[in-house]
Amino acid sequence: MTTTATGALLRRDGLARRRDPLYAVSLAFLGLVVLVAAFGPLVAPYPPDAIDFTAIWGSPSPAHLLGTDQLGRDLFSRLLLGTRESLIGPLALLAGATVIGVAIGLVAAWNGGWVDVLLARITDVMFAFPGLLFVVLVIAVFGKGPWTAVVALALAYAPVIAKFTRSIALSELARPYVDAYRVQGASAVHIAVRRVLPNMTPALLGYLVVLFGEGLMSLATLSYLGFGAQPPSSEWGLMVQEGQDGIVLGHFAPTLVPGLAIAAVVVAVNIVGVRLSERLGARA
Amino acid sequence: MNTPFPRRRLAGTALATGAAAILLAGCTAAGPSTSEAPAVELPFGPTTPAASGPVDSVTWMLPAEPATFDFDIDSGAAENTVFANVCERLMAVQPDLTTVPHLAESAEWVDDTHVVFTIRDGVTFHDGSPMTAADVLWSMQRHAADGADESDEYANVVSMEQTGEREITVTMAQRDAIFIQAMAGNGGMVLNPRVVEAQGDAFGSPGTPDACTGPYTLGEWKPGSSLTIERAADYWDDSREVLAGEVVFRWADQSAVVNALTAGEADGSYLDSPASAVPLQQVADVSLAQGPSTNAWVLLATERGPLADERIRQALSLAIDRSGITTAAFGGLAQPWKTPIGQGAWGYETEAFQAAYDELEGAPASPGAADLERAKALVAEAGAPDEPILVASDGGSVRNVVSNALVAAAKQIGLDAEIVTVPSAQYGDFYSDEAVRGQADLFSDEYYISKNDPVGFYKNGASTATVNFVGFSDPDYDALVKEAFAATDDAERSELAIELQRRWVEATPWISIAQSPSTVALRAELSGVPASAAYLYYPWAADLGTTEG
Numbered sequence: 042m043t044t045t046a047t048g049a050l051l052r053r054d055g056l057a058r059r060r061d062p063l064y065a066v067s068l069a070f071l072g073l074v075v076l077v078a079a080f081g082p083l084v085a086p087y088p089p090d091a092i093d094f095t096a097i098w099g100s101p102s103p104a105h106l107l108g109t110d111q112l113g114r115d116l117f118s119r120l121l122l123g124t125r126e127s128l129i130g131p132l133a134l135l136a137g138a139t140v141i142g143v144a145i146g147l148v149a150a151w152n153g154g155w156v157d158v159l160l161a162r163i164t165d166v167m168f169a170f171p172g173l174l175f176v177v178l179v180i181a182v183f184g185k186g187p188w189t190a191v192v193a194l195a196l197a198y199a200p201v202i203a204k205f206t207r208s209i210a211l212s213e214l215a216r217p218y219v220d221a222y223r224v225q226g227a228s229a230v231h232i233a234v235r236r237v238l239p240n241m242t243p244a245l246l247g248y249l250v251v252l253f254g255e256g257l258m259s260l261a262t263l264s265y266l267g268f269g270a271q272p273p274s275s276e277w278g279l280m281v282q283e284g285q286d287g288i289v290l291g292h293f294a295p296t297l298v299p300g301l302a303i304a305a306v307v308v309a310v311n312i313v314g315v316r317l318s319e320r321l322g323a324r325a
Numbered sequence: 326m327n328t329p330f331p332r333r334r335l336a337g338t339a340l341a342t343g344a345a346a347i348l349l350a351g352c353t354a355a356g357p358s359t360s361e362a363p364a365v366e367l368p369f370g371p372t373t374p375a376a377s378g379p380v381d382s383v384t385w386m387l388p389a390e391p392a393t394f395d396f397d398i399d400s401g402a403a404e405n406t407v408f409a410n411v412c413e414r415l416m417a418v419q420p421d422l423t424t425v426p427h428l429a430e431s432a433e434w435v436d437d438t439h440v441v442f443t444i445r446d447g448v449t450f451h452d453g454s455p456m457t458a459a460d461v462l463w464s465m466q467r468h469a470a471d472g473a474d475e476s477d478e479y480a481n482v483v484s485m486e487q488t489g490e491r492e493i494t495v496t497m498a499q500r501d502a503i504f505i506q507a508m509a510g511n512g513g514m515v516l517n518p519r520v521v522e523a524q525g526d527a528f529g530s531p532g533t534p535d536a537c538t539g540p541y542t543l544g545e546w547k548p549g550s551s552l553t554i555e556r557a558a559d560y561w562d563d564s565r566e567v568l569a570g571e572v573v574f575r576w577a578d579q580s581a582v583v584n585a586l587t588a589g590e591a592d593g594s595y596l597d598s599p600a601s602a603v604p605l606q607q608v609a610d611v612s613l614a615q616g617p618s619t620n621a622w623v624l625l626a627t628e629r630g631p632l633a634d635e636r637i638r639q640a641l642s643l644a645i646d647r648s649g650i651t652t653a654a655f656g657g658l659a660q661p662w663k664t665p666i667g668q669g670a671w672g673y674e675t676e677a678f679q680a681a682y683d684e685l686e687g688a689p690a691s692p693g694a695a696d697l698e699r700a701k702a703l704v705a706e707a708g709a710p711d712e713p714i715l716v717a718s719d720g721g722s723v724r725n726v727v728s729n730a731l732v733a734a735a736k737q738i739g740l741d742a743e744i745v746t747v748p749s750a751q752y753g754d755f756y757s758d759e760a761v762r763g764q765a766d767l768f769s770d771e772y773y774i775s776k777n778d779p780v781g782f783y784k785n786g787a788s789t790a791t792v793n794f795v796g797f798s799d800p801d802y803d804a805l806v807k808e809a810f811a812a813t814d815d816a817e818r819s820e821l822a823i824e825l826q827r828r829w830v831e832a833t834p835w836i837s838i839a840q841s842p843s844t845v846a847l848r849a850e851l852s853g854v855p856a857s858a859a860y861l862y863y864p865w866a867a868d869l870g871t872t873e874g
Contacts, residue, residue: 112729
């Protein structure tokens with residue numbers, strides 16, 4: 042894509058949406074993914090766990106659009122039915138991590154002083170501890186399952202968001218309008234939540250969409266390691282894990298199909314998210 | 326040729342991510358072309374074709390580094406694979422898995438409680454000293470000592486004495502038909518007391534000499550790197566041809582072993598699982614062979630509950646797709662199997678065992694309509710359990726296939742089954758920990774026995790056996806086990822073993838899935854080694870040579 046002066050002009054004119062094909066396609070793709078997550082079970086030609094030993098490692102065919110895996114299960118159906126589980130996890134973990142992280146970051150930035158130092162040390166400690174290791178520890182204590190993984194990852198992601206929130210909040214709080222509200226007698230909570238937070242949203246959103254991709258991949262990693270979704274679930278990370286035995290035999294589809302799905306969603310979310318935060322930022 | 330991902334092509338191109346494009350291109354090149362390649366039959370038999378000439382040096386891959394060569398401490402596949410060439414035993418396992426006298430010239434039951442071993446003359450240890458009956462007795466007492474790894478082989482032994490210049494008499498509490506055979510295993514290994522005592526506690530660790538009589542001596546052992554054995558300078562048995570000059574052992578996990586063989590960095594390996602041989606089938610320079618072993622994949626029923634009724638177990642056994650499992654999990658290199666031990670267990674009266682095996686029913690390779698009808702009828706008769714049947718997996722490829730196949734089988738006959746994943750590190754605890762067994766009704770495992778005698782396995786069905794978790798109980802069966810252990814005549818014992826086998830398969834305390842043959846991979850210009858599980862106790866390197874003279 043060439044970014045020219047015309048492009049910049051068009052964007053200022055509010056016509057960018059129609060002239061940004063990458064954004065449009067990504068948005069359409071994500072829309073499709075959401076539709077699949079909602080209605081996939083109605084469309085899937087086979088149950089996701091229907092074993093067919095006569096069709097092991099099948100190539101794509103009219104009967105199996107994407108081929109079959111090591112148990113002869115239809116990859117297309119598994120992909121469709123795994124969408125919901127694969128997407129809800131990262132969304133939930135991001136929501137959890139954002140609530141915790143933004144709260145910590147804002148409080149630290151607003152209060153400064155010893156509160157800031159204390160929160161900074163706490164987030165530093167959590168920051169220094171490898172996220173996946175922390176998650177494995179949490180799972181070891183609370184037992185495994187998709188939701189333990191989500192909660193543990195939310196805790197692991199919170200410090201990153203807290204650090205980021207604090208840094209942008211500090212520059213935001215230095216702006217004159219904050220002092221103006223203070224002079225008017227607005228409460229700290231009101232200023233922070235109703236005035237400062239909305240102004241930080243574009244930057245925060247841009248950051249969160251990048252994290253969405255990471256979150257999706259972390260959850261897939263956990264499933265891949267056996268700590269997340271359990272068979273015969275068709276969560277994408279688990280599908281990659283189950284399919285890997287075929288790689289050495291030259292059967293790439295069972296890992297490639299869910300792997301590409303993960304990659305495509307992550308890329309699309311990043312494109313949409315970055316464009317969205319640019320636009321919100323321009324408006325602000 | 327169509328791209329394998331028609332649905333994703335649109336998104337892929339639109340997103341135009343370089344990585345996706347590369348991956349997609351890679352897939353179109355490799356995906357469909359490899360589909361449904363029919364599994365090639367591997368040569369199956371006790372040995373690979375005899376070698377025609379010696380070989381100077383070979384590099385051999387092990388599944389792990391040997392931990393010690395003091396076999397009274399511990400031994401596993403890696404230690405046994407190496408020291409099968411270095412140490413010898415009173416009896417010897419042959420490539421066809423039968424047992425013959427070796428360092429003992431003969432072994433005989435003289436009455437109901439006495440076995441006499443006549444010790445061979447002219448055998449020398451690697452330090453040149455002759456092997457005496459006193460050395461043999463010392464070795465046996467070391468193996469029998471409390472806490473020694475092999476002491477279970479001596480469970481029925483009351484006393485051992487030297488009763489002649491070359492004669493040792495073992496007094497037993499009762500007849501134990503397995504005892505003489507057990508002397509072909511590590512319990513019958515003869516050690517040089519002078520070497521062992523000189524080394525003290527260090528014996529068996531890197532840097533210490535071996536104390537054996539075999540065709541190879543222990544060379545350099547570099548911990549963490551390699552271990553070498555060399556042809557013994559003056560092996561006592563002149564009639565034995567010893568082909569390989571030296572064997573350099575290295576170790577790695579199975580995928581690395583496969584890679585080393587593919588890349589030509591290793592000359593051979595006894596593979597951990599037949600599944601590892603599947604990718605090697607396409608490597609032109611590697612030849613593969615399989616042979617009998619006692620290994621078999623089984624689903625062991627636990628005491629948890631829903632499988633207490635044998636009709637439910639029988640129904641599942643009728644409905645599970647064994648040939649589907651062997652195709653999916655082993656690429657067709659393991660065979661659907663009706664009994665819980667591989668055919669390598671038939672160490673005597675092989676034909677009788679084969680004939681009896683052929684007649685067994687209730688464990689079809691692929692369930693037919695009649696089998697499914699019978700299974701459904703059994704379920705209807707017994708009543709489906711209230712809770713779903715839980716089958717344990719560890720996420721590994723074989724257990725994944727077995728568990729999914731069981732769930733599918735259960736569904737077909739109106740039963741409800743679910744998979745629970747247990748970490749592989751914890752999986753072994755199914756045998757020892759009741760709490761772990763409380764998590765599942767069935768767990769899959771590859772089971773094997775060290776002696777080539779079905780009686781040694783079917784004792785597991787006795788009502789007092791520790792692995793009879795599901796509580797199968799039949800007084801006639803218990804009596805048969807006792808009788809079989811006392812039957813030192815092979816023909817008589819085989820009849821009893823066959824009856825035990827029939828009763829076991831009928832009651833199905835474990836659901837048999839597949840026999841997992843021993844599998845050897847060799848550089849194409851090498852040959853001669855046994856393909857059977859004999860490699861754990863038989864000096865296979867002595868038979869390893871080149872194919873061209």
